[in-house]
Amino acid sequence: MPAQEDLARTHELVQAVLGLSERMRRHYAERVDEFDLTSTQAHLLRELAPGPRPMGELAGRLACDASNVTGLTDRLEARGLVERRAAPGDRRVKVLALTHEGERVQRALWERLMTDSPVAAGLDRRDQQVLLGLLQRVVVEEARPDCSRPPASA
Amino acid sequence: MPAQEDLARTHELVQAVLGLSERMRRHYAERVDEFDLTSTQAHLLRELAPGPRPMGELAGRLACDASNVTGLTDRLEARGLVERRAAPGDRRVKVLALTHEGERVQRALWERLMTDSPVAAGLDRRDQQVLLGLLQRVVVEEARPDCSRPPASA
DNA sequence: GTCAATGGTTGAGGTAGTCAACTATCTACT
DNA sequence: AGTAGATAGTTGACTACCTCAACCATTGAC
Numbered sequence: 001m002p003a004q005e006d007l008a009r010t011h012e013l014v015q016a017v018l019g020l021s022e023r024m025r026r027h028y029a030e031r032v033d034e035f036d037l038t039s040t041q042a043h044l045l046r047e048l049a050p051g052p053r054p055m056g057e058l059a060g061r062l063a064c065d066a067s068n069v070t071g072l073t074d075r076l077e078a079r080g081l082v083e084r085r086a087a088p089g090d091r092r093v094k095v096l097a098l099t100h101e102g103e104r105v106q107r108a109l110w111e112r113l114m115t116d117s118p119v120a121a122g123l124d125r126r127d128q129q130v131l132l133g134l135l136q137r138v139v140v141e142e143a144r145p146d147c148s149r150p151p152a153s154a
Numbered sequence: 155m156p157a158q159e160d161l162a163r164t165h166e167l168v169q170a171v172l173g174l175s176e177r178m179r180r181h182y183a184e185r186v187d188e189f190d191l192t193s194t195q196a197h198l199l200r201e202l203a204p205g206p207r208p209m210g211e212l213a214g215r216l217a218c219d220a221s222n223v224t225g226l227t228d229r230l231e232a233r234g235l236v237e238r239r240a241a242p243g244d245r246r247v248k249v250l251a252l253t254h255e256g257e258r259v260q261r262a263l264w265e266r267l268m269t270d271s272p273v274a275a276g277l278d279r280r281d282q283q284v285l286l287g288l289l290q291r292v293v294v295e296e297a298r299p300d301c302s303r304p305p306a307s308a
Numbered sequence: 309g310t311c312a313a314t315g316g317t318t319g320a321g322g323t324a325g326t327c328a329a330c331t332a333t334c335t336a337c338t
Numbered sequence: 339a340g341t342a343g344a345t346a347g348t349t350g351a352c353t354a355c356c357t358c359a360a361c362c363a364t365t366g367a368c
Contacts (some may be wrong), residue, residue, distance in 0.1 A: 194356095
């Protein structure tokens with residue numbers, strides 16, 4: 001068993017992924033900033049794109065405390081991008097939904113993210129295909145239930 | 155030109171990368187938390203691994219304001235992981251260096267990050283090799299000058 | 309020797325995040 | 339029905355991160 005070699009490759013691999021992650025994070029933050037949003041706010045909007053969600057569920061998806069979602073929501077609601085609605089059947093839960101404006105912004109932001117991505121440049125079609133296949137296997141592997149959804153290109 | 159198809163693939167690809175990034179971010183944050191560090195603090199330690207650096211340069215590498223580095227440094231210095239040193243030749247600049255303890259923590263953290271990575275699992279050797287090749291091409295492409303370095307496995 | 313540029317710090321202010329305590333509601337059980 | 343306990347969200351206190359503007363100290367050039 002070439003354990004030495006394996007270790008070195010893993011090392012390099014993790015490093016490459018860390019590099020790419022950092023790069024994407026930066027890219028994401030910059031794009032999102034053009035819309036006067038923070039990364040977290042954008043993340044929340046994106047979770048809302050497929051449809052309204054109870055706040056508690058959002059806390060789960062963002063992997064953060066419920067109280068954090070409260071604050072996040074306050075700010076987004078103040079800007080009219082999101083609204084709290086009553087949930088039918090349980091008066092405790094508040095369901096978060098995109099407003100029209102919120103939907104518009106969400107869609108525009110996603111569009112913007114798509115146009116110039118560091119990943120798309122630098123690889124030809126064939127390689128993109130291969131990369132996609134590999135990434136999907138990595139990402140799907142032990143992923144949280146239902147956390148990666150299409151952006152509701154409605 | 156199959157523009158429609160290309161668009162869809164790019165769409166999926168960006169999504170996959172975003173997913174992986176999110177996943178790595180989470181993973182990174184959790185590991186780093188085991189050492190009572192934040193992601194940013196870990197990032198700074200890592201930049202210091204190859205050797206001492208002037209604070210201004212660090213601000214550049216972390217892509218943040220200089221004043222932010224001051225605060226970051228204050229906290230890390232209070233914990234004895236890092237120290238400010240005078241720079242020979244220019245009494246304005248302060249050079250940041252890992253203490254012995256800081257070096258120990260940095261190394262241990264990196265070791266920890268290596269051991270279980272979401273990327274390593276889920277792919278066999280051959281695929282890891284392919285993925286590495288692709289990622290390196292993506293990351294190297296128009297990367298910031300000198301931002302991705304080996305972790306000084308000294 | 310003065311003056312502008314540079315490196316770092318300070319202070320104000322905003323977002324993100326946690327935790328503990330609290331309110332309102334729901335559910336289950338008697 | 340009535341109470342006890344779980345659950346959803348909010349509030350308040352606190353920390354970290356981050357930016358901007360104002361501010362020293364030093365440097366370098368003229």
